[in-house]
Amino acid sequence: MHDKGLDGQGYIAREGSLGLIPREFRPVVAAARDRLLDVFRSRMTSAYLYGSIPRGTARVGRSDLDLLLALREEPTESDRADARALDESLDKEFAQIDGAGTLLFSRGRLLSDLETYDLGWFVACLCTPLLGEDLAEDLPRYRPDSRLARETNGDLALLLPRWRERIDLAADTEEARRPLVRFMSRHLVRTCFTLVMPRWNGWTSDLKEMAEAFGAYYPERAAQLREAAALGYEPSGDPAVLRSYVDDLGPWLAEEYARVHGVKAPRPD
Incomplete structure (x- = not known):
């Protein structure tokens, strides 16, 4: 049990896991995982889920699918176009979700000193690993300060x-x-x-x-x-x-x- 979302040492515990995904949303996540591999291939070092689906609180037909990708380089317009096409295809195919959105960042930015207490914290505490390396291993633990x-x-x-x-x-x-x-x-x-x-x-x-x-x-x-x-x-x-x-x-x-x-x-x- 976590006390107010903290672990036993007072750090923010990572929320969400693949095991918490509601049964109705598992086909959506499986399709997203496969298509990410097809579309981004070697451009991507990591992919994460975040939001209500990995927290287990998603509502069928009301919740959206939230993804975050860590790319080897800074995202290009081509990368963003690919992400939009992926989001649109998932939203069109799966009635369980009410939209999909994919955030794109470079691996370097996510691990930069400037982003340690913003995007870094987001990845380490609010994102659930889906594909590739887990950048949380290279980030600190966080207190609610x-x-x-x-x-x-x-x-x-x-x-x-x-x-x-x-x-x-x-x-x-x-x-x-x-x-x-x-x-x-x-x-x-x-x-x-x-x-x-x-x-x-x-x-x-x-x-x-x-x-x-x-x-x-x-x-x-x-x-x-x-x-x-x-x-x-x-x-x-x-x-x-x-x-x-x-x-x-x-x-x-x-x-x-x-x-x-x-x-x-x-x-x-």
């Missing part, structure tokens, strides 16, 4: 202008706004959680648990976070929700995050 909080989510102030632009460019329909509500809800709940993570002293990927942990320290925002957690699972297309995120919750959170943990180290991209 302020450095981890800063380097994972301390860039919200930079993201908010991009979010506003995405909202402005989206079609004025429920269908177009729903993915934005889902994405921004999840991102804000996770950022709110990592704000209080060192005080809570643990890790969880459950949005509702994240919202409750946050609400214990910021009760004046607790109801707002509970609603955001619910929308992360069952999004609406309400434009007022999106505006509240970029005009109220987001700016407040960015300022409070910088005050408590500082700002994430700049990235080239």
